Amino acid sequence: MKTTIIGSGVIGLFSAYYLNKQGHEVTIIERSNGDDSCSMGNAGMIVPSHFIPLAVPGMIEKGIRWMFNSESPFYVKPRLNLDLLSWGLKFYQAANKKQVERAMPALRDISLLSKALYQDLAKIPNFDFSFEEKGLMILCKTSHVYEEEIAVAKQANELGLKTKTLNINELHQLEPEVKPDVAGAIFYEGDAHLYPNQLVKKLKTHLEKQGVKFLYNTEVTGFEVEKDQIKSIKIKQSVGESTPQRNAACSSLITQHLIIATGSWSPILTKLLDLNLPMQAGKGYSLTNEQKIDKKLNIPSILMEARVAITPMSDNLIRFGGTMEIGGLNDEINMNRVRGIIKAVPNYFPDYRIDMPQKEQIWYGLRPCSPDGLPYIGRTNKYKNLVIASGHAMMGVSLAPATGKLVQQIIDNQQTTLDIELYKPERYD
Template sequence: MASVIIIGGGIIGLSSALYLSEAGHQVTILEKGDLSDNCSFGNAGMIVPSHFIPLAAPGMVQQGIKWMFDSKSPFFVRPSLNPDLFSWGIKFLKKANAAHVEESAVPLRDISLLSKKLYEELHQRGEFDFGLVEKGILMFYKTQKAAEEEAHLAEKGKSLGLDMEVLSRDACKSLQPELELDVLGAVHYRCDAHVYPNQLIKGLVSLLEKNCVRIARNHEVSRIETSAGKIASVAAAGERFSADHYIIAGGSWSPAVARLAGLRIPLLPGKGYSFMAKEPEGRMKIPALLAEARVAITPMNGSIRYGGTMEIDRINTRVNLNRVRGIVEAIPKYFPDLHPEMPAEKDIWFGFRPSSPDGLPYIGRSKKLSNLVIATGHGMMGLSLGPATGKLVSQIVSEQQPEIPLSAFSPDRY
């Protein structure tokens, strides 16, 4: 079988390594860090076939402009003279329409359902526990406007074959009787599930190393050599690596890696924040999304993980405490007896979601470099779509028919 180098050790890179190695390929992962804190670690852990609406959708432009003037808002684009931001913004504006939403629904549904099936298969194998729970997710709302919007989305979801149901406040209460609610109702995304990301990443790393996948930590790629329409080698940490096939799966760092190969990937980092709070009572059984506040809440390992916000900006280490405060203040508006304290800055996790301008990932071969596969741009759904992306990458490299059509995810669509 072939040798494969994967650039990036997040959930996409690890999942690709899993399926490539199981297909018989010799796999090496080059990871710029030490795998202790990639973007998946602080993730809400949600597996979301319900998310068939891309970020680029009608209404996001107007809503985004309103949020620009609120320091605690869940979405923010930092104005700058960055030409990449301008280019990304123009592409986003062109795709924020109903036609794009309609075209994206089936591809997003298909890749999400494939990923959920693969998570279930990985769980059934029993090689490591990653806390898979299939109780769905509750999308709570407080206003009539949000209720109508979510009911409309639920009907669309059901037309796509997804298991969703609109619930009254009392029906929501019966699912989690120990949790007080101040909502009009919710949509129960029964098609969804959740995992414990920390255990998932650690378990995958251990399994891969057991299966003889080399994971080269602290190996940031510094040079890519190309020849005759192919990648010939890459350099990282003073070493030179060569293989039959190469995968760019570097998350928000993918554009910088691609530039080393003379390629351009339209993608910007969307910073998200999360923090953990102890919940020994175990009152929350089902993960929640707060429709108006855009906050995600997931029970995990005796605690609750609270997360949210999407700051489109350059990669940076700033912690915007106002954004985190917005998350904290939103929670008791929906759950009056949940009052997480504002975390200390050292306890706030942040990561960068690789966001394409149309809200769809890039998965496929590069037309310019025939031995390169690109797998990035999953936005807020990286963890959710990890196994499916890894399986598709393996099928592409192995020259097998992909399980789902990939035209919507073409890395050459811009």
């Protein structure tokens, strides 16, 4: 079966992984050289702890307050843009108790499936992606937020997820070299982390060895449709040196199955197919440093009020990531928001300071955010041979193996391991 995947981020790669295992002849089309997707510089956290979607009651009010602080972790760039307005309205409609309660067990299940698949993958010889199961600490600076997080932990326990509240002494035992100064912390025992750059590299090498074909520097620009089937994909391939003047060759590619896994750019392609896939890009930044001698952090953490993620990674590296800027598809780096991340760290770890980095040291990625905080995974009614796998927002790495597995089951018309009703791509039609 000729199966084409558009996008070589984690979602495209894991879809290829499970399809290839089932004997599909897979081609991945990637517009860039494959090194600058959102799937590289992220925090690499595998997070069953994130069972609550972004759209929750109270989030809009919080977001409006944050908008007036240039260093805040969340920002919506005000624009007169119909897609943004419509997304905002859908976010508002999703931010209610009933919707959140429906989403929570679904997110738990897909997260746990994904983690189990990562555990299996980590056992494959020569497939090391620095997967570690050390848990995740949610550090709360204020007692008010600590109380809120204790309530969230209770909900987690009701869903079967193990948590522990940590007092300051227990925290100091976990991080003896960089003692946190916080009101309290919740420890999610079941969370894990990995080194995303290594994961992507290993997956690509593995897939290439298994015969998956990669077409880099190749952009999908359109489709040829016959009734309810996408017959071929129009592509534009860059030829020669990577200069603005380089030539492009246009052609088309015939396919039997098509998967759109183009992250934040998915709506551009779905619009060409007359499909409505509400999505906004949520820009985040990260900085990767060497661990400090005598001030090594051991356990991944989230600085809750600041929404900063800290992940100690392999090769003695440590990554600081954060912010969610809903500001369109662009590559601007807002140093004020980066400063917000840098300043937050000593607020929680008083002995740990980071120098403000140069712009060139900052990585940014565009998270594909659906309005209800749930991914889009499934077939569309309009096209029989199309599957969409996108919209994983802050959890793309975490949910990638499960998404890939589900994509394979959908394409092969098998019973899916999980109920995918809530992930229907056409749920807003």
